[in-house]
Structure formats: C-alpha cells, structure tokens
Amino acid sequence: MRHRYCPPLFALASLIWLPAAGSAGQALPPNLLLDDTFDDNRQGWRTGRTDNGSFSLEGGTYRLQNQQAVSLTFQPLPLNTAADYALEATVQQRGAGRGGLYWAAADEDNGNVFALENDGRNVVIGRWQKGKWEELHPAAALPGAAAGAAHVLRVLVHNGAASYFVDGREVWTQSAARTFGTGVGPYASRATELRLDRLRAWHVARIRLAPDVPLTLERTALGAAINEPRTRETSPRVSPDGRQLYFARDVQPGQPGQNLDIFVAQRQPDGRYAETRSLGFPLNNEGNNAVESITPDGNTALLMNLYQPDGHPRPERGASLARRRPDGQWGVPEPVRFRALPPAAQRADYFLAAGGTTMLLALDAPSHPQKCDLLVSHLTPRGDWTEPKPLGPTINTPGDDYAPFLAPDGKTLYFASGGHPGFGGDDIFVSTRLDETWTKWSEPLNLGPGINTLQDDGYFSVTAAGDYAFLVGTNEEGDYDLFRVTLPPALRPKATVLLRGRAVDARSGQPLTVAADIKVELLPKNAPAGQATAASAGKFQLTLPGGASYLLRASAPGYLPVTQELDLTASTQYGEISRDLPLTPLSAGQRMALNNLFFQQSKADILPTSRPELDRLVQVLKDNPELKIRLEGHTDNQGDPKLNVKLSEERVQHVQQYLVAQGIAAGRLQTIGYGGAKPVAPNDNEYNRRKNRRVELVVLE
Template sequence: MKYEKLIKYLLFILCLVQNGEIIAQKVFWASKVVSFSSEYSDPRTTKEFRAIQVLGRPSKLPQIGSAACAWQPMTQDNPEEEFIIVSFDTLMPIRQVAVAENFGQGCIVRIEAFDNNANLKPLWENKSSPTGEIGKMLNVILPKMTDFSVKSIKLVLNTSRVKNFNQIDAIGISQSEKPVVASINVSNEIPKNFIKENLGKNINSEAIEIAPVIAPDGKTLYFTRWKYPENLGKDKNQDVWYSELQPDKSWGKAIPIGSPINNTEHNAVCGISPDGKTILLNNVYLKDGTMEKGVSKAFKLKTGGWGFPRALVIQNFRNSSEYSEYSLAPNGRVLLMTTQTKETFGGKDIYVSFLQADDTWSSPKNIGNIINTAEAESTPFIAPDGKTLYFSTIGHAGYGNNDIFMSRRLDDTWLSWSEPQNLGSLINTPEWDGYFSISALGDYAYFSSQENSMGQEDIFRLKAPESIKPLAVVQLTGQVFDSADKKGISARISVQDLSSPSDTLSTEYDPFTGDYKLMIPAKKVYSITARKKGYLPVSEQLDFTNEKNFKEFKKNLYLTPIEVGQKMTLNNVFFEQSKYDLNASSFGELDRIVELMKEYPTMEIMLEGHTDNQGDWNANLQLSQQRVEEVKKYLSKKGILLSRIQTKGWGSTRPVSSNLTEEKRRLNRRVEFTILQK
C-alpha cells in the first residue's frame, strides 16, 4: 500500500493541477493483451486485425476507417458479447480511459478495470444509442480518481449495435481529465510555409513519374516513367529516365537511360552509389530479355554507358507480393528491401540484408515493429548518412492513404530504430505519397505525389527543413597517382572510422572514369588508404570532427613503387600519450604492413620512431625506441619473423617540422617504414 500511495502522489505532482489548471497530461497506452474473445484471421493474412493491433498509440486515428492495424473481432454483428483485456506498463489510479474507435464506432457497452488483486471493478456503462459516426476517440472521464491502482482494462463490445465489422485502434489510460486526443507524430520543427515544387514538364508528363533517386552530389536525378509514349515495347511499360541539373538549378529535359537497363519489360531505378558509377535496379535481368523478381546492379562503363545488370544473390529471398523496393546503404554492404512473407507483420515489411564475403547477401531480417506495421510498408530510402531512413506506409497515423515517414537508426544491428516521424501535411497529402529521396547536400528532397500533378503522379521537390535532413556527411573525392611520374593509376581506396575500426568503406579507383567518391558521416576522424599491387600502401588521417554541414573534400593520394630504400610514414599508428602502448585505431594500418610483408616474403624493413622536443631528451629517445619495438611485437604476433624487422629510435633528433606549435609537433611524432630488402 505504501508503494501505491507513493506512485499516486508522484503522478499527482507530475501530471495534475496547479491553481485549478492541468499542467501536463501523460497517456499510457496498452502494452500487453491479457485475453480476448476472438480476433479476425484469414489464410491470406498474418498479423492484420489481430488482438495485438490494439497495443501502442493509435495507428489510424485521427483518420477514421477500416485499418489492418486495429483489433477486429472474428465475426460482425455478433449477438454474443466480445471483449478484450489489456494491461499497461504502469500501475496507478486513473481518471480517464481513452479508446480509439477507428471503425464501427458505438459498439462498446462496458469498460471495467482489474485492480492489483485481480478484482474486477466497473468504470463505465454505455447508455446511449450509436450516433452513426464511423469512428472517433471515446473519452471516458471518471467523476474522480479511482481509489485503486489499475492493472488492466476490459472492454466489452456488443457488435450487433453497429452493422458490419467493428475495430479498436488503441486503448489508453490517464490521470488527467483533459480528453486524450489522437495525434500525428510530426516534428515540431517543420516549417508551416515551405513550398512543394512540381518539377515541371522537363520531368513530369501526363503519364506516371515515380521513384526519384537523386545522386549524392545532387546533380543527376533518376526516376521511373510508366506508360509513356517514348518508352520501349508495345505496352510502354516502365523505363528509367534521368535529368541533369542546370546552372540555374532547374532540371534539364529528361532522357531515357537506354539499353541494356531499359527493355520492353518493367524497368525501375532503386538507388545510385556515392560515386555515381553503380545503379541499383528493380528485378533481375535475364539474357533473353525477360525479367524475374529480385534486384540487380549495373556498372558505368568507361564509354559512359551502362553494363548489363547483374543480379544480387540474396540468400533465402522470398516475396509473395507483386512489388518490392530496394535501397542500398552508402557503404554498399547493407541492403534494405520490402517483401511480403508468412512472417511479415502484414503486407510488405522492410527487411535488411548484409553483403557476405562470397559476394552474396545474407538472409533478410525484419527490421522490427517500430517501423513495420500490419499495413504495407514501401519505398525505403537510406540517406547518404547511412542512418536516416525514409519510407512510406499507411500503418502509422498520418494525413492520407499513404504517408512518408522518417526514422533514425540507433545501432549497427539495423534492427533498432527511433519512433517514426510523419513528414507533415505540406509533404503528405490525402492521396498516395512516397519515394522520398534526398542528396548528400541535404538541400532539396524529392518525392512522388498525386496532389496537383500534371498527370497521374508526378515528382516534386522542396527545400528540406533542417529537422528532416540526414545527418551531415562529407563527400570524399580525389585521384591516385604514381609518386614517381605523377600519372594516374588504378587503386583500391578504403576509408576507416578510427573510432570503430570495423567500419570501413571501400571503392575501386580507375583514372579513366573520373574521381573516386565516398560518402562518410561528419564529426569523426578517419584513415584513408590507397593500395595497389607493386606499390607501398599509403594512408593519411582525416579529421572531420568539426564539420556540421555537408562538405566536399578532395584528397589526392600518391603511391610509391616498392623498391629498396623507399620510405613512408605510418600516419595512422597511434600511442597513448607519453606511453608506448599501441592504440587500437593503429591496428588497421599495421595490418596493411603485415599483408604487404606476406605478399613479399623476403622483404626486410626498418622501423624508425620519432618524437617532438617536448620533455626530457633522453626520455624521448627511450620512448621512441619503445614505440617501434611495440610495433615490431605486433607484426610478429601477426606472423612476421622478427629477423625481418629492424628498429631504431631517434627521439627528437630528426624533426620534419617546427616544434613551435602543437599542430607542427604532431608531424614530428611519427613511425617511419623503410624497405631494406625486397
């Protein structure tokens, strides 16, 4: 009893009145189904209309009408009473019960409560006739706070009171007498007056234009055009088109992407890689010109065209839906897709798959019920930051028959997400809205909508509000050269997050196809490395911890041929301050040296350690020797014979920069690598 009184008192202080006015309202929505009389089931469905759909905040209201995200008893107009009992993540006295009746409103005849000792207490009895409303929020305000703590609520329905099926969207309790109102979870920071711009006749037509995909640099817009006279084939099925951004920031006249991506079947674009050289496409292209369900990638050729699309092999991939959409994360190793199986929450759900060492993709995993609902989810798009997800559904409270939502990834499992936020009524309309895409610049967002379209469906853009932008990213670009003749050479570029060494992005650089491009989140420190057979790998540190907005950063790299006498600085070998303990962020750099020495089994090297001039001269000399000895031990543990490694500590005797500032001194604290024998 003491515990219950304490809870009651705290909630009273937190939530109730001050000078007779309510200062806050906390609503607890049902978190567990205890029991129910029946639930709708159908061989064609999974979790649609089941009792569990009553849990959580309203999924349909403030809209009204039938919804798969609501509990529906098995039969309509049942002369026998139906009931459902739900419990909550709290135990407290209550003043209000709120029931979201989204469809067939008016069939609830009694509301009862169980106390902590399982005693059933009457709360409310319906003595009114049905009003004929389709749906609304039923607010039962009790005359006073209950004198017991409520453990669970029981709703009793007489479904014969309202013809056809009856549905309950959510059940909530509160200590406030202010009526609970169903609301849409929209960011408070979205402006009320931004302009949604139709892209005009260069992009849109009387046909259907959907699925805009903006290149990360914001300069090329790809989209899918359906039933257009210039499409291939007699049926004019879907084709992929693209447009280039003009100097005045308008879009040029759209051009079909051409063969082999466009054929007489359904062709649709899903995504584009950060460097613009890989395009993701719906369906699997067969050599005979036909298609089958799945997803493909096409690579840009040196001639400027596209190669024949190659199928992505996804383990245990199944999809009973006619449609599926895909989005590739900026690192190229994570694939989101929509698919429908016997295990989905209802309709299509969003799943995640990971690239494996054998170049196949792992069995898809459902990303969970924070995102997925009993309705169909569609058009997922992972932003260039690799964390922000945009998708569309009718399964979360919204404004129309399909709205666009945003959520942020919370960890590296890709299964934990923030609660989705609706992008607001100026983006979402009473019609179908989806296919949201945004560039790395975060300046404009692109999406498909039917409202105010030139045809059946058009592509729009708007100046992206700050609250719905992806997190800031850096577009890393550049070239790779031979340090001797300064000519461009092909190489493999990798960028490693030094705070999370396993998080690495890679790309192949070809001087004939332009700069390499990688998209990386800002506010971090990275190591960038270029590697090519016959050359010493080179790595440098990049610090973007202070970047708050999009930044394009050009970094050219120079590779040195492997020859006796060649020396390089190990820029990403780090030690604890004034100690010789290796920092874990050094392991990637040292592992590359291990790979090199295993590739050249007769290679012998010299490791030289250097410090700045701060502190005692003799102590610095000893520290520099200890540090290179520590590097030597690491290489030995990785299988390199100690006899192949010589070491020398120079202390502060060989500076390469001034010691007047910390920035300059940092250059003097280094480990150098010299080839003694090839």
C-alpha cells in the same frame, strides 16, 4: 499538381467558432484536415463524361452536370470519426434537381446527403442506405435565398449528433447521425448543375506531424523533360551532390502491365532537371528496370531485379549491383547475394546506404502476404549479405511499410507507409535510428500536408545537403509523376559533409591511371563508414556524417596504400571539402609513413588500435608477393639517444614479428632503428615531436 500556391491542403488550425441561429456558438474540432479550393486536381477527383452527365474541374470550380438519376463521387478522408468532426462545402445549385454534399459515405449506396434544390432556394437532408433513399428532413425554403446563389453547407458532428448549417445558420440537428464511412464529395440528382468551389474538413487529428513544418510548404511537379503526359514516372534517386536525377519511366504507356526503363537527367544552372537520356543496355533491358540507390561516387548503382550474364532479365526476384567501368560505361549488373531471404513474394524494394555496408529492404511479410515490412541486412567480409532482419514494431505496422531511404547521416530514415496515421493513401514518414541494433527508432513522424496528399505518396530521395527532396505522387490525370520539395530544417537529416577527392601518384602528382579503392573508417573504433572507387581520372566522392573523425585509406594495384585522418568533429552543417590522396608507386626506394601505428609510452609494445594499419600492410604484402621492404623506426630527441635507438629498433622488430605471424616470410622484411637521428620536423614542441615518432616503410624491390 501544386504548380502554384493555394491554401494548405491540411494544416493544424486553432479553434474556430461558428455562430448558429437561436443557439450558442459551436466550436469546430481543432485540426483542419482538408482545404481543397480546386485550383488543381491534386486530390484526384473524378473527371469525364458518363451516360448521365459529366464531372469537370476548371478555374477553381468542380462541376457536376446531371441529367437524371444520381451522379456522385467521393474521396475517403482519414477522418477520426471516433471524435467530433466537421465538413463544409461552398456550392451553387441550379436546376430543379438536387445538389450538395455526400458525406460519411462507404460507397455509392451508403452515405448521407446534405443538398440544395430548386435553384438553391430549398434545402433537403437525407441518406442512401443499401441503395434506398430515405429523406431525413423534408425540403424547406431558405429565407431570402436568390436563385443560383452560392451557399456554404456545413455539417458538425458532436457527440454523435449532426448539426446542419447553411451560411452559418442552423437548419436542423439529427440526434444520432449514421456514419457509413469516411467518404466525402459532391452529389447531384435529377436535372441539375452543381458547382463546388471549396471543400473543407476538421477533426481531432491522430496524425503525428513532424514539428516546425511551415504551413506554406508545398511540392512542385518536375518539368516536361521528366514527367511525360499519360506516362508513369517513379523511383527518383538523386545523386548526393544533386547534379543527377535517376528515375524510371514506363516506356510502353497504355499497354498491359508496365515496362520501366532507367533515365537520368542533369541539373541545369537554373535548378531545372533536363538533358534527360536513357541509360541504355545493359541497365535497361526488356524487363522492369529502376535504380534503387546510387552510391555517393556515382560509380555503383543498386538496381531492381536480376540480370543474366548477357544483360537480359532473369525471372527471379532480387537486386543487382552495376559498376561503372574506367571508360565511364556501365558493366553488366551482378546479383546481390543474401544468405537467406523470406519466401518468394511479389513486391520488393532495396536501398543501399551511403556507407556501402548496410542495405534496407521492403519485402512482403511472410505472415501477411498482402503487406510489406522494412528490414536491414549488412555486408559480410565474404562479400555477401546477412539474412535481413525486421526494423521492429516502431517502424513496421499491420499496413504496408516500404520505399526506404536512409539519409547520408546513416540515421535518418524516410519511408512510405499505409499503416501509420496519415492524410489518406500511403504517406511519407521520417524516423531516427537510436542505436546500433537497427531495431530501436524514434516514433515515425508524418512529413505533413505539403508533401503528403489523399493519394499515395512515396519513394523519397534527399540530397546530401538536405535542401531538396524528390518523391513520387499522383498528377491530375491520376498518373504517377515526380515532384520536388524544398525541405525546411525540421525535415532535414543531420549534418553531412560531401568529400570530393582524387587518388594521385605521389611522384608526379597526376591522377592514377588505374582504379583505386577508397575506404573510410570511423575513429576510434575503425568501423567501416564509407567506400568509393576512383575509376575515372582518379576522382572519388563520399558523404560522411559530421561530428566525427575518420581515417581515409586509398589502395591501387602497383602502389603502396596511403592513409590520412579527416577530422569532422566541428562540422555541424552541410559542407563540401576536397582532398587528394597521394599513393606511392611500388618501386625501389619509395618511402611511406605508417601513420596509424601506436605503441605504449616509452615501450615497444604495439597497442591494439594499431591492428587495422598492420592488417592493411599484411594485405599489401600478400597482394604483392615479390615485394620486399625495410621497416625504419624513429623517435623524437627527448631522453638518452642510445635508448631512443634501442626503442626504435625494438618497435620495428615488434612490427616484423606481427607480419611474420600473419604469414609473411621473414626474408621479405628488414628492420632498422634510427632513434632521433632523422627528424622530419623540429623537436621544438609536442606537435612536431609527435611527427618524429614514427615508423616508415621503404620499398627495397
């Protein structure tokens, strides 16, 4: 599918005028829905032999060979039959039988026929109704038609009437055409060979297309290292930097049911994905396994289904989290605990947002057991997850809505749906979150014909840069394969910054040998914005939406935590930055500035915005009960030096009082104020003076 360029399958088109013999021109409906040139079998047309003949697709031609009785096949198009529509087929018919277009079909026993016969020299119009043939217009000769020549058959339905054209000439008008369904495809009866070179359809589209999507957009199947023949591949999840592609593959193809295992492929210098390997036990076991999400640091994976403590599968529905150990190997996945879930159901998708505190789910709706709805759950301070709540009617439809992917910007949602207007099967859509309720979203937009087909398409995954996306689609044999598409700007999420860094020892400058927790807060509200674990060589990686400021905090056993501000307010497009976070060892004499303590101007009163920094200090003291510290207050050199000393003493005393109120023993805390006697920068401008107004922590023992 889509290995080389061919005309767009679906596209918006301007009005096209059709000349008709003996009448004024008829305007086609405005939207080109289908344009299949049969260069490949992306639409999943039937192939193979039957007792009555064969179906084959080769070299841009779909061919039916029929011996007797009837051979036909059709695809249900997402035609808007409530308005005008048109169908067109370029065909060659050879033999004494009939061959042409089967249209407005509900099934093999109910549909209309527009066909040629007698080596394409005659035309006939009829229909099948409840399995019985009815000829609507007797066979008539086509003047000057050569035996076996190609002809263009077109049906134009306007205000309920159907006009039939051959090579642009009207041959008959049916005042009240019967529409059984939306199926369209080739038809052959008796001894005949039919060649179909092109099939097109126009209608008045109800699809809400994403704007500014180029008509040349197309998706490309990933190579043989990913897509194995006659094998199902699904659930692609690309790492934010695009270096790894995780996916699931059926390791027992052809067997009843399926047995999915997790694989990972590495991006090569030329952009291909290869070096594919199984993740092995315990992530893969005798159950179905798939990566639902991978965190930006690559150290935590959200997995489909539940695992026993020994790594073997549990029968209950659910999701699990696996964490990478310091040696780089994966630990046994642990269950995700929700405070409540809807009643047990057969299907479920999960997605962990980049920030690590929001999870999207697709679960069977309790009121409609045959459909899925999208829901959201949030991480609680206790480490479990809130009861999932629906995303609301803008997203959820009476059809299936599933396979959520929330881009690293935290607002752009891609998902699959059979309920929103699409091109057939389930399509992929995009919507933007409008507020913090998670129930208000922009109108979902279809990603267009370069991504969606007549078959089911879903499980979208986007890099942090937004340049590439991966999805699951149907190949020419009808199996699920993985595809990649280059995203145009119109379909990309908002600007995201990829932050790479290290947690290092402040004395030696070397990476920590113990795991460090990295947390990010959005300023000024101090709302959680991301988290990572620096487990291997002190490295961590995070994705953060641009246009905002953040506070980075790193903590590790045996070290004082460190905080740094990161200003991304000017970031309007994707970028990558590096940042080391130096942590001070918990040893006597070590000093650390408390960067996010704020006081009222010229007063000792602590501002409420200081509470997150104070609470972090409380946690350090509780985690290290033997730790004793001195709090040192400093000011700039402005004003009376004696008053500055007094102010600095009062400020650290207020900090001490807060810590004691939180359960820290006063005997572990000393205070001293130096006023402006120990500056860390010249007091020659406001920027430097701000550096001198500070509180520092000194480890005593």
